[in-house]
Amino acid sequence: MRRIAPQPLDILPWMQAQEEAVLKAGFDANDWIAQTWAYDRHDIGQTAGFGGDVRKALAAIKARTLILTGGNLDLYNPVEEAREAGAFIPQASVVAVPSEQGHTTATATKAADVEFMNRTIRDFLPGGTSTGR
Numbered sequence: 001m002r003r004i005a006p007q008p009l010d011i012l013p014w015m016q017a018q019e020e021a022v023l024k025a026g027f028d029a030n031d032w033i034a035q036t037w038a039y040d041r042h043d044i045g046q047t048a049g050f051g052g053d054v055r056k057a058l059a060a061i062k063a064r065t066l067i068l069t070g071g072n073l074d075l076y077n078p079v080e081e082a083r084e085a086g087a088f089i090p091q092a093s094v095v096a097v098p099s100e101q102g103h104t105t106a107t108a109t110k111a112a113d114v115e116f117m118n119r120t121i122r123d124f125l126p127g128g129t130s131t132g133r
Helices: 008-024 029-041 054-059 079-088 102-107 111-124
Strands: 065-069 092-096
Touching: 008 102, 054 079, 065 079, 065 111, 079 092, 102 111
Parallel strands: 065 092
Antiparallel strands: none
């Protein structure tokens, strides 16, 4: 946070931008509650046929997979966990967004983050190019 706000009160504009982005996106507290339940309850290893083995379940994924993380500062979704999961998915690409915003990287409050994510997704998709052609 010191990169964003060298002095304690310097954080206020950043916090306001985060709040405005959430409200602009159509904030719904029920959505956040559902996401929390999903985090707490979902275990891919419990999918039928895997007997609780998360690595076996990840290895069974057949689709090309792109895992974008909020970089090394995402305490909710650590990049190490994304890399570990990606190591077991046969066709996975794990990309850390070079951002200081952690898990809020995808809130579109920082244009450079959005540009990086859009370019990464375009390049990942079949036929995609950074130029959009």
